[in-house]
Amino acid sequence: DKNILESQIDVLIIGAGPSGLMAAYWMARCGVNARIVDKRGTKVFTGQADGLRCRTLEIFDSMGFQHRVLQEGHVAVEANFWVPDGRGNLIRQGPHCSRKVNESPFRNMLLNQGRIEQFLLDSIREHSDLEVERGVIAEAFEYDSAKASDPDAHPIAVTLRTLSDEEANPSSLHAEGGPQKVASGVARGSLLQDDWEELVSKSRAKETRTEIVRCKYVVGCDGAHSWTRKQVNIPLEGSSTDHLWGVIDVVPISNFPDMRRLGTVTHPTGTILVIPRERNMVRLYVPVQAVEANVPGESRHDRSKITLEMIKQRVQVILAPFTFDFKICDWWAAYQIGQRIAPTFSKDNRVFLAGDAVHTHSPKVGLGMNMSMQDGFNIGWKVALVAKGVAQSLILNTYDPERHRLAEMLLDFDRHWSGLFTESEDEEKAQSMIKVVKFFEDFADGRKSFYGASSLIWKKHDDSGPTASASGGCNLIPGERLPPVKLRMQADGNVKWTTAILKSDGRFRVVALTGDMRASTQRSRVEALAKRLSSGHGSEKSLFDRYTSLTGTHDCALDVLAIHSGPWTKVEFFDFPDVFHPFDTVHGWKYDKIWCDDACPWDRDCDGTGYERWGVDRKRGAIAVIRPDQYVGWVGELEDVEEMVDYLDGILVRQATTA
Ligand code: FAD
Numbered sequence: 001d002k003n004i005l006e007s008q009i010d011v012l013i014i015g016a017g018p019s020g021l022m023a024a025y026w027m028a029r030c031g032v033n034a035r036i037v038d039k040r041g042t043k044v045f046t047g048q049a050d051g052l053r054c055r056t057l058e059i060f061d062s063m064g065f066q067h068r069v070l071q072e073g074h075v076a077v078e079a080n081f082w083v084p085d086g087r088g089n090l091i092r093q094g095p096h097c098s099r100k101v102n103e104s105p106f107r108n109m110l111l112n113q114g115r116i117e118q119f120l121l122d123s124i125r126e127h128s129d130l131e132v133e134r135g136v137i138a139e140a141f142e143y144d145s146a147k148a149s150d151p152d153a154h155p156i157a158v159t160l161r162t163l164s165d166e167e168a169n170p171s172s173l174h175a176e177g178g179p180q181k182v183a184s185g186v187a188r189g190s191l192l193q194d195d196w197e198e199l200v201s202k203s204r205a206k207e208t209r210t211e212i213v214r215c216k217y218v219v220g221c222d223g224a225h226s227w228t229r230k231q232v233n234i235p236l237e238g239s240s241t242d243h244l245w246g247v248i249d250v251v252p253i254s255n256f257p258d259m260r261r262l263g264t265v266t267h268p269t270g271t272i273l274v275i276p277r278e279r280n281m282v283r284l285y286v287p288v289q290a291v292e293a294n295v296p297g298e299s300r301h302d303r304s305k306i307t308l309e310m311i312k313q314r315v316q317v318i319l320a321p322f323t324f325d326f327k328i329c330d331w332w333a334a335y336q337i338g339q340r341i342a343p344t345f346s347k348d349n350r351v352f353l354a355g356d357a358v359h360t361h362s363p364k365v366g367l368g369m370n371m372s373m374q375d376g377f378n379i380g381w382k383v384a385l386v387a388k389g390v391a392q393s394l395i396l397n398t399y400d401p402e403r404h405r406l407a408e409m410l411l412d413f414d415r416h417w418s419g420l421f422t423e424s425e426d427e428e429k430a431q432s433m434i435k436v437v438k439f440f441e442d443f444a445d446g447r448k449s450f451y452g453a454s455s456l457i458w459k460k461h462d463d464s465g466p467t468a469s470a471s472g473g474c475n476l477i478p479g480e481r482l483p484p485v486k487l488r489m490q491a492d493g494n495v496k497w498t499t500a501i502l503k504s505d506g507r508f509r510v511v512a513l514t515g516d517m518r519a520s521t522q523r524s525r526v527e528a529l530a531k532r533l534s535s536g537h538g539s540e541k542s543l544f545d546r547y548t549s550l551t552g553t554h555d556c557a558l559d560v561l562a563i564h565s566g567p568w569t570k571v572e573f574f575d576f577p578d579v580f581h582p583f584d585t586v587h588g589w590k591y592d593k594i595w596c597d598d599a600c601p602w603d604r605d606c607d608g609t610g611y612e613r614w615g616v617d618r619k620r621g622a623i624a625v626i627r628p629d630q631y632v633g634w635v636g637e638l639e640d641v642e643e644m645v646d647y648l649d650g651i652l653v654r655q656a657t658t659a
Contacts, residue, residue, distance in 0.1 A: 005211040008154055009033050010387040012215040014228050016043070016132040018113065018369045019355030020221030021120035022376030023383070025063060028128035030384040030506040031552035035213070036130065037160055039137035041168035042199055043121065045191060047249060047331030048113040050275065050283060051076075051366025055446025057106035058484060059377055061499040062630060065119045066106065073111035074276050077101055080263035081433055089321060090265060092258065096434050098441055105484050105497045105605070108445065110262075110277050112249075113369055118194055135168030136160050138222075141231035148348040151393055154214040155350060162208045217383050218351045221376060224337070226357035232347040236360070238340035238411070244303065245335045245363065246286040246311035249277065250326035256319055264433065267318040275366075281330055285363065286314050288334065306334035335363055339411045339418075345375075345404055349396040352379045359407040361414040367444065371410055374446070375403050381506060381628045390506075390548050390557045391651055398454040405450060406443075413440045449631060451479035456627060458634040458647045475615035476624050476635045485610035487563060488600055491573050491591035495606040501595065502630050506550055507559040508648070510543075512580070512638070513611065514564045515621030517571050522619060525638050526562075529623070530577030532641045533560065542579075543645065547652040557652055561593050565611050565618040568596045 011027055013020045016038035027034035052069060060066035080094035101107065124130055140159035147153035191199065220228025229236070252259050260276045270287035277283055288306055308329065316324050342358040355372030379399045385391035416436045442448040453459040457479045475483055484499050502509055510533070514526045534542045544556045562580040564571055573581065573594060581589045599608035616622045625634040625644060634647040 003210070005209065006214070007211060008214045009035055010215065011035075011217045011219065011383055012037070012138075012156075012158055012213055013219045013221060014138045014158070015220065015222035015226075015355075015357070016040075016117075016134075017221060017223060017355065017372070018049070018116060018120070019357075019372035019376035020219070021117060021124065021132075022373045023219050023221060023354065023380035024124055024130060024132070025120060025127075025504075026377075026380030026384040026506065028124040028130045029504065029553070030381070030388055030390075030550060031128065032384045032387050034130060034384075034387075035133065037133045037136040037138060039135065039163060039168065041135045041163075041165070043117045043132075044114040045195055045199060046112065046114060047247070047333060049363065049366075049369035050110050050112050050277060051370065052109045052111060052116070053367065053370045053445050054104035054106045054108055055481070056370045056373060057109065058104060058446075058481070058499040058630070059374070059504070060119070061105070061497065062502055062504040063123055064500075064503070065123055066499075068119050069109055069111055069116075070106075072115055072278055073109040074278055075107045076110050076262040076276065077107045078262065079437070080258050080261055082258065082263060082265040084266065084268075090319075094263065095261075096437070098437075098445070100441055100445070103483070104445070105486070105499060108366075110275055110283075112278065114195060115192075115278075116369070116373075118198065121198070122194075133160075135163045135165075137163055137167075138227060141228075143232070143347075143351070145348060148350055154216050156215045156218050158213050158215065158218065160211045160213055162210075164208055216350070216387060219376075219379060219383060220351060220353045220357050221355050221372075222357055224356040224360045226353060228351065229342060229353050229357050232351050232353075234342050234344060234347065234353065234358075236340040236342055236358070239338045244288055244306070245337075246288045246306055246314065246332070247283065247335050247363065248286070248308065248311055248315075248326075248332040249281050249283050249330040250332075251280050251328040251330075252282050252324060252326050254319070254322060254324045256322040256324065265318055270314075270318065272315060272318050281328075284311075284315055286311050286318075288314060303334040303336050308332050337362055339414055341404075341407050341411055345400045345407075346396070349393065349399075352383065352396075352399060354379055354403075359410060361411055362418045367410055367413070370446070371407065374406075377504075377629060378403055381504075385506060385550075385557070385628070388550060389653055390550050392455075392653055394455055395651055398451075398456050401454065402449075402451045405452070409440075409443050409450070413444060416440070446481075449480055451631060453479070455650050456633055457631075458643075474622070474635065475613065476622065476632050478632050478634060481631050482624075482626055483613050485597070485613055486600075486603065486606040487595040487610060488568060488598055488606060489592060490564070490568055490571070490594040490596045491589075493568065493600070495600050495603045497605075499630070501561070501592075502626055504628060504630075505554065506628050507554055507557055508628060508633070508652070509626040510558060510560045510644070511624045511626055512560065512562045513614070513616050513621040513623065514562050514576075514638075515617070516566045516619045517564050517575060518566050519619065522621070523575070525620075527577055529638045529641065530579045534577075534579045543648075546645075546654060547648070548655055558648070559593075561595065563595045563597055563610070565597050565621065568598045571596070 011034035013023050013036040024036045057066050078095035078097045080092050082090045085091045138158050142157040144155045147155035263274050265272050273285040275283040340360045345358050346352045354375035386393050486497050515522050517523045547557050549555050550557050583589050597610035600606035611618045627633045
């Protein structure tokens with residue numbers, strides 16, 4: 001058919017929800033020949049997910065827009081559990097605060113999914129011309145598995161069709177004179193200016209057309225009913241019982257004293273979850289099975305039978321003797337979801353699945369969007385670097401084991417947590433909730449990532465690591481995120497968290513913890529290290545010429561940083577070998593490569609205890625390679641350069657050596 005267009009690209013992302021946008025960020029950042037399509041005419045504006053865990057904020061910091069969440073979102077650190085006192089009243093148990101709340105620079109926060117999508121879209125635009133193609137559906141798929149092992153092949157053909165206005169915007173955004181109101185109640189007055197502009201610009205009618213796109217890789221981020229997953233015959237397995245929930249985003253009129261505090265309220269027929277949000281809004285998760293069970297002969301799980309009024313009445317019953325009503329409802333839904341997981345997240349390392357496409361669970365854990373974004377973040381840089389010819393394709397093997405294990409933990413957490421909301425009254429319920437939260441604390445807040453050994457995670461036989469400080473083991477653990485620490489820049493004394501220093505720009509980072517360079521022996525060790533980094537191996541001029549460059553964005557796939565442990569006044573910028581402060585005659589020295597773990601008198605977070613938190617000897621230091629996503633890949637002594645090069649050789653593509 002002559003009317004069908006044909007094209008060829010490296011990476012196609014199907015779905016522009018949180019996981020797809022996260023993957024697209026990497027395509028934008030690394031300059032990949034990629035496209036991203038979504039069948040919806042617009043992004044999300046109201047409702048859906050709203051919980052942000054601290055690890056997600058750390059990732060946002062490395063992407064450069066975490067401040068926007070801090071500005072608009074609502075901090076939620078303490079939780080209160082309200083239970084009946086047996087005399088018809090509700091009493092507060094709490095507040096309960098995470099023991100580990102200070103292990104991240106950021107706190108758990110609450111903000112509407114639509115705003116997060118906006119920040120991601122803005123960030124993608126900042127780095128490239130990549131735009132989400134809205135109202136474009138993927139609807140046919142062909143895969144030639146015989147070509148899977150050929151790195152230059154485009155074994156997948158996806159047919160994309162531009163939808164008509166009505167198909168792309170089923171809620172009919174198009175009242176006369178432009179979008180006035182969507183079905184769920186989004187009105188001009190309830191949107192921020194940039195959201196409104198996004199809505200207006202994306203809801204213009206487009207020309208319908210069909211196109212066959214041949215791609216090297218496809219990332220399916222197309223949600224719980226994933227079309228991509230079905231094309232590669234990967235099932236979703238798990239519980240067949242779905243939980244049915246009413247979710248409302250309202251501005252409450254209530255005399256419940258903790259209406260603006262995170263918490264739960266328990267009642268014999270179920271527990272509601274109270275989530276304070278931006279703009280005086282509160283989200284309530286309300287179990288509604290009990291309502292339906294009273295309707296004889298009807299399915300317990302008929303979503304269409306749930307009304308806003310029913311949800312309101314349930315809240316009134318559970319919150320009694322406190323009152324509850326509202327005039328403003330931003331969004332509401334009857335949300336039905338079961339705990340399901342796909343047995344694998346990839347097909348031949350050519351088609352990858354991320355987010356809700358491969359794991360679904362109840363919304364109350366506040367993890368769906370976080371896990372989905374972290375999936376997209378994980379696969380995004382790997383596919384981007386492989387597509388750019390910077391990393392070897394074998395690193396793609398690490399996506400499934402790294403994320404599948406976490407998805408299983410997510411479902412496990414959800415089973416424990418959800419059960420506490422739907423079971424009948426239990427005197428110990430509040431206590432059980434505290435226990436479940438504490439048990440899963442590291443996991444739920446993403447402090448640990450539990451990634452196992454692979455080409456990207458170099459595990460030594462001796463788990464304590466060679467760089468352990470006198471006081472205990474080394475906390476720079478391959479497979480876990482670098483524990484965030486606030487440091488001072490040697491050159492200007494400004495302070496920054498490592499989450500911001502280690503930018504998500506697609507580069508691996510060689511981080512030399514150069515120890516206390518006041519001692520001449522230590523300075524000699526650092527000089528020897530610098531020589532080995534810059535003097536090259538074999539025919540290359542230096543370690544940095546050894547690997548293919550990230551063309552268009554960076555001239556090297558590696559970046560090098562030094563972090564020393566002495567007082568900044570006793571060690572000078574120029575005491576460091578050249579490799580730590582590159583120079584060119586136009587731009588001068590790069591000042592942001594040398595950092596200092598020294599206490600700052602005007603910033604309490606920067607207390608000069610980074611080495612201790614990392615479990616690294618302040619005198620001797622250590623060296624680590626941090627992956628583009630801030631996870632520790634390799635760690636060793638300053639002398640272990642050979643082993644470090646072995647690690648990098650197993651990941652990055654070597655430059656063709658000139659004879
Ligand atoms: P999604 O955000 O679902 O994005 C998938 C995208 O793929 C969609 O934009 C879709 O249009 C697109 N797509 C699908 N098929 C195709 C195709 N063939 N071609 C092109 N594009 C396609 N989470 C909570 O924590 N709390 C909640 O209350 C909550 N409520 C929700 C209510 C609804 C109605 C929905 C849909 C989700 C809700 N979630 C909630 C879940 C939360 O939104 C997800 O966990 C999160 O969005 C996952 O992100 P994702 O990118 O993996 O998938």
